[in-house]
Amino acid sequence: MEQLQRPGAVFWIAVCCPSATLTVWASAWLSGAAASDDVLDALLAWGDAHEVVAADAEAAVTLDLPLAGDFPGTPVQLLAALRAHGAGPARLVLPASGDPRGLGGGGPFTEAAMRAGEAVLLPGLGFGLVPVPIAEGLVRWSVHKVAVPLSPDYVALNEAEHGLTDAIRDSAGALQALDVARDRPGVRAELAAKLRARPRLNWPAGTPGRALRVLQRADEVGAILAIAEIDEPGGALSSSAAVRRADALRPLRTAVRTARHAAINEAVRLLTEQADRQP
Secondary structure: OOEEOOOOEEEEEEOHHHHHHHHHHHHHHHHOOOOOOHHHHHOOOOHHHHHHEEEEEEEHHOOOOOOEEEEEEHHHHHHHHHHHOOOOOEEOOEEOOOOOOOOOOOOHHHHHHHHOOOOEEOOOOEEEEEEEEOOOEEEEEEEOOOOOOOOOOOHHHHHHHHHHHHHHHHHHHHHHOOOOOOOOOOOOHHHHHHHHOOOOEEEEOOHHHHHHHHHHHHHHHHHHHHOOOOHHHHEEEEOOHHHHHHHHHHHHHHHHHHHHHHHHHHHHHHHHHHHHHHH
């Protein structure tokens, strides 16, 4: 894995999603381990511009943000509101169909997070943020009041890492048994192109190396998954074989999400603890 250094930050070629970036950097900023400009710079990997709106009246009034449909606010306004209300560390959520863990029940926030496949939780304030790309280079963050109190959805990093390893082994065996794991011409070049196309993200200084290694591995497996799920040219894969392939890959998709979730939230936990120990 490539690593580059500059004062105050560590650059790794490791990708997850906009919510992961905001979760880590906003938590680092709130704990005094990063500057607000660092948060804003990190978000640029996902879009040249970011806007913020309140999805409901309570979010608008509490955080002093414009409602959806009004002229949007900015990430600077959001950060100021989080600081003013004493927001604690954020948490990443990566829900999927049939797996809404960490969302705390139904409601508009859960629905929006499920559609996006990602969200940022602010358990200390009872709000959640969901990013949606709405135009080329523009990401809109919608802030929702969370319907029910949230309890941390903790997954140990070593458990998530082992789960990813096991899922890789089991999925490979299942695909071989189904005879749907045949190499396509140029698949290695296709994978290399996907990995090269990923945004280069920077993480705060002090971000634990193991969390970043797990995040990197999950990202690489995610790229392989994306290729494995592409139908063969000419539709050579039958519909029944496609269903069996999807069933074989489902545990691996879950393991990738779990690994990303555990890596990001472990990074937040350790960064916050390091900041708390500073004199």
